Amino acid sequence: MxxxxxxxxxxxxxxxxxxxxxxxxxxxxxxxxxxxxxxxxxxxxxxxxxxxxxxxxxxxxxxxxxxxxxxxxxxxxxxxxxxxxxxxxxxxxxERAVTLGAVAQEYLKKLEKEGRAPATMKKLRWLVSLIEPQLAERPLQQIEAQDVLRLLRKVESNGTYETTRRLRSTIGSVFRFAIASGRASSDPTDALKGALIRPTVKSRSAILDRLEFGRLLNAIDGFSGQPATMHALQLLSLMAPRPGELRQAQWCEFDLENAVWRVPPERMKMRRPHRVPLATQCLGRLCDLRRHTGDSAFLFPSARNWRKPMSENTLNAALKRMGYGSDKITAHGFRATFSTLANESGLWHVDAVERALAHVEVNEVRRAYVRGEHWDERVEMAQWWADQVDAMRESSRSG
Structure with a gap:
């Protein structure tokens, strides 16, 4: 019954x-x-x-x-x-043990072991810190798109649209890492594409007029601050590297006899070794700089501690002190000046200019075929550009 x-x-x-x-x-x-x-x-x-x-x-x-x-x-x-x-x-x-916060920390450790730049890791840790505790402590399998969107909306409400975009991307990377290791089945950030306010893309300020650029070069030559800062700006104008690559440059990377600077992959944005040909003007600047900072491992040591490189704000602060604020040019803007004028000259293959800037071809099919460094052409281009820099400096004096 x-x-x-x-x-x-x-x-x-x-x-x-x-x-x-x-x-x-x-x-x-x-x-x-x-x-x-x-x-x-x-x-x-x-x-x-x-x-x-x-x-x-x-x-x-x-x-x-x-x-x-x-x-x-x-x-x-x-x-x-x-x-x-x-x-x-x-x-x-x-599932309860596999929380968003725990996997995020594991993901950061993975990137650190892969040799990501300290500056990159610092930014990623900061982005991860923006994840609210109540969400960070939730199991991944219980987190849905709406949960992530609520977090992103709070960040977005402060007007920090680029930070919001990067945070979504970082959370998505954590979920994809978890999927690859069998601890999550889907990435909720996929459903959020187009849901956030798109930040206005603003190019870094740069001077593209030859006469005005020449005036800047003369202002740098007359800089009354630290000699190392002046030399850094001069070499930035001659070689057009990324400011961080130059700021952390070490004397052991320079082969002055063969006129080449070998930048190690761990300091490059794309984690690939990079060679920079040195024009005669660069060699002269480097020899002069060595008299000032040759006792340090770094070309541009910190004024407070010679065992560390100069601050990332030093170059932009120096430009501002000379009357060139971020609305006119930034340290990164020297690369745009070189790229624009080199391409406009019509003398150099576009791939040679891109290799000089250490850019990587975005198109995967084309990248598979374009592997050369264009070294010989880049050596000629480096000397041509250094001569152009001298000519622009001289032209602005009489202009």
Missing amino acids: RLTDTAIKNAKPREKDYKLFDGYGLHVLVTRSGSKLWRMKYRYRRREKLLSFGPYPLVTLKHAREKRDDARLMLLEDRDPSEEKKRARIERDR
Whole structure:
């Protein structure tokens, strides 16, 4: 006879535990203390086993029967319901341990081992710190697109659209890392493409007029601050490297006899070694600079500690001091000046200019075929550009 709610409610405790049966092994165990616990007795591969469903009335009669039927279906598929229950519990525990914050820290350690630049790691750690604690402590499998969007909207409300975009990208990278390692099944940030305010792309300021650039060069020559800062700006105008690559340059990287600067991959944006041909003007500047900073490992050591390179703000601060604020030019803008004038000259192959700037071809198919450094052409171009720099400096004096 099948059980009823009335029969279960009216069941009283006895001197010994006893059972009220419902069918197909399902029963209620009534204990001496008065507890009423759902159990299911079944056989799996000739062994008698017992499955627990929880206490009555928290687990209702209807719910207990549904659990029993689910267990019977597993048996039909030759699966042990007890083992399936253990496996589900282990999986839930594993998911609870795999939180967004924990995987984000693991992802950062991976990037650090891959040799990402300290400045890059600093920015990524800062972005990860923007993830609110309540979201960082959530299991990855429980985080949906709306959860991430709520976080991004708060950051976006401050008007920091570029930060919001980078944060979405970073969270997406963490999820893809988790997917690759089997700890997540999807990336919720995919659904957020187009949901955020797109930041206005603003190019770094640069001087493209030859006469005006010549005036800047003369201003640098007359700079009254630290000699190392003046030399850094002069070499920046001659070689057009990324400011960070030049700022952290070390004397051991320069082969003055063969007129080449070898930048190690760990300091390059794309993590590839890069060679820079040195024009005669560069060699002269470097020899002069060595008299000032040759006792340091760095070409441009910090004024406070010669064991560290100069601050990343030093060059832009020096330009501002000379009257060239960020609305006119930045340290990075010297690269745009070189690129524009070199390409406009029509003398050099566009790939040679791109290699000089250490740019990597975006098109994957084309990148597979364009692998050369264009070294010989770049050596000629380096000397041509240094001569152009001298000519622009001289022209502005008489202009």
